[in-house]
Amino acid sequence: MSSTPVKAAPPVSPLAVPFPAIAPVAGVAIGVGRAGFYKHKRDDLMIMRFAPGTAVAGVFTRHGVGSAPVDWCRAALQASGGRARALVVNAGCANAFTGEAGAGAVRATMEAVSAELGCTTAEVLMASTGVIGVLLQYGKILNVLQEVLVEVKGEAWAAAARAIMTTDTFPKGAAATVQIDGQDVRIAGVCKGSGMIAPDMATMLAFVATDAAIAPDVLQAILSPAAIRTLNAVTVDGDRSTNDTCLVFATGKAGHAPVTDLADPRLDAFKAALEAVLLDLGQQLVRDGEGATKFVKVTVTGASTEASARKIARTICESPLVKTAIAGEDANWGRIVMAVGRADEPIAREKICIQFGPLWAARGGAVSPDYSEAAMSAYMKKPELEIAVDVGVGGAFASMWTCDLTHGYISINADYRS
């Protein structure tokens, strides 16, 4: 008799953090199961169900190719007016670059789930992650639909985080509690992503739910700018996915009077908490970056605009020479200069300052007078680094987070088939 193989787990990232305790969110039921997109035994399907009246907001990949589930979500959010009853997520197949057949597979899945729940198809959303160019075998989802609709009791958010992993080495979650009108409001979220593998597991997926009562348009107006400063401010290898999806659901079960105005001061704490949850999730993506051994925050100040600061920070974060120097614990600040200059943004060469943690590398456009190779080399051995650059032209700033580029990344992405 044959048995289903249990695949040996890859080593967990040295930068991993424990999964937090996450209390249930009122109005959210989570189910997980095995549809069989992977040969080995693991959950690969997750369904979240939401109370009637749940608002939803989303941000999606700007990728030119996109994917069938992203196309579906964009259209569904429009059609439903920002209302959702369920979210279906599968790992193991991205259903991207699959043409009409791929769109049909999503539609068939949404029809089956909406029939079970008694809602419209537009109130059911979908996200997929896995191999690009392979059509979703949605029959595998329908086969196990009944069992995945059974709510997980206990550590449901952890189960959800595990079911959506691809090459992730640890499950990723974050939560916060704030008050609106004196009522406790919970925010909880999970995400997945670590780069790509075998042959293409590209996707960043993040799903956050809250029991706050917030109108869909207000929720979207909170999410869009927050995503820029959080999930969009992390980068592992610069290779954007076809399937990136972040969805935030608000069930309204917390008990406070609904918020319908973005300027409502009752939202202040919620906005900050949601952004903190999203940032925590984004930073966990970096901590699980393929091959990562260093967690790096890059802050650019003195820029002409926030977008300019962000572009310079991104150029530093995505430079293979900067990333390999960090991997080698090499205080190679000249490579930061190189990356700053090739960002094609306004800078004042003669004013550039560069710090690694508390140590000055460059001041006023040249090596710092107090530069100490020994002190810098000692700093570079830390697992978590902060690099700050002032470009000397204005008052705008931005931060991004990245990891180093190591032999581990090459092994994961080049040696897979050997």
Place this chain on the structure above:
Amino acid sequence: MSSTPVKAAPPVSPLAVPFPAIAPVAGVAIGVGRAGFYKHKRDDLMIMRFAPGTAVAGVFTRHGVGSAPVDWCRAALQASGGRARALVVNAGCANAFTGEAGAGAVRATMEAVSAELGCTTAEVLMASTGVIGVLLQYGKILNVLQEVLVEVKGEAWAAAARAIMTTDTFPKGAAATVQIDGQDVRIAGVCKGSGMIAPDMATMLAFVATDAAIAPDVLQAILSPAAIRTLNAVTVDGDRSTNDTCLVFATGKAGHAPVTDLADPRLDAFKAALEAVLLDLGQQLVRDGEGATKFVKVTVTGASTEASARKIARTICESPLVKTAIAGEDANWGRIVMAVGRADEPIAREKICIQFGPLWAARGGAVSPDYSEAAMSAYMKKPELEIAVDVGVGGAFASMWTCDLTHGYISINADYRS
């Protein structure tokens, strides 16, 4: 007694090509020597002298930080009206991000050389390659100036190519002969570059000389567009240097009547030959890319504009996931789709076609009906690959050349100090 160490040469790139036979170019004298920017014994200084009346054209890094020698060349070309009598090139120190002191070091060098040659300082040009942020110790150059002004007899171009190498594993040269007015006209050039190392050897330098008689403005008008299709169309790691420099010198010693009009039909063969020499040099840079084991040509067709085609090709060429897949001989065409889509250029998703050599991977926005994993895997084992993508929106096209991203690249750039 101590002796100067002779450093063990790194293994030569598996993609290396032999240095070609290059005949002398009338009006050009080449000298090389050891100024001592490296601890080990090797030539690190090269001076080319040119006959009076030599025209010069140049293209330089668009890098925001630039370097003192690049600043000098830009100003000198303006001041001299495109005339040059000498070129000084050192390896081992980029003299970039060195402020006023760096500019002074260049000026002092130019003054010494111009005094020797009896020309203006603006007729002497300089290029440097090596560590960023370290001031040029120009005294080392002046110490050996007399001996470096002695012309090399015999394989002078090969000696020049070797003297300007940093982490290059083989010297790079190319030559051509065409006719103008029935007179043989020679074109010869050398270049250096393979990525960066220890801590920063970033620079692409290319120097070409011809005995054609061409006015400076015409020479510049030929060089600028040719550089876009040649040296600017290769990429190893996407990290642009502070010091990139390409200079073309025309001594006018071939004996034909001077060409003073870009539209002169006598230039047709020359333009093609110069572009071929620059492309040959650029392709040799890729063949010596740090850690390279594959030489890859990427062609994008069906684009809205040539610039759009080039940006899509560059995004493919600089994607770490594409480059690691090629290193792993993995026919991972989904990563090409990913790179095409993230280029943020006009594409028609449902029309995208992808070929690897003669094999179709994708047609009409989905996997090709005749896709064969076995045939594709066999093709990927070749050392030289061609990837063609049609994006289905227009008639413009462009090609770029790159190499793969391997453990060798990480070792060179991360493990240097360990």
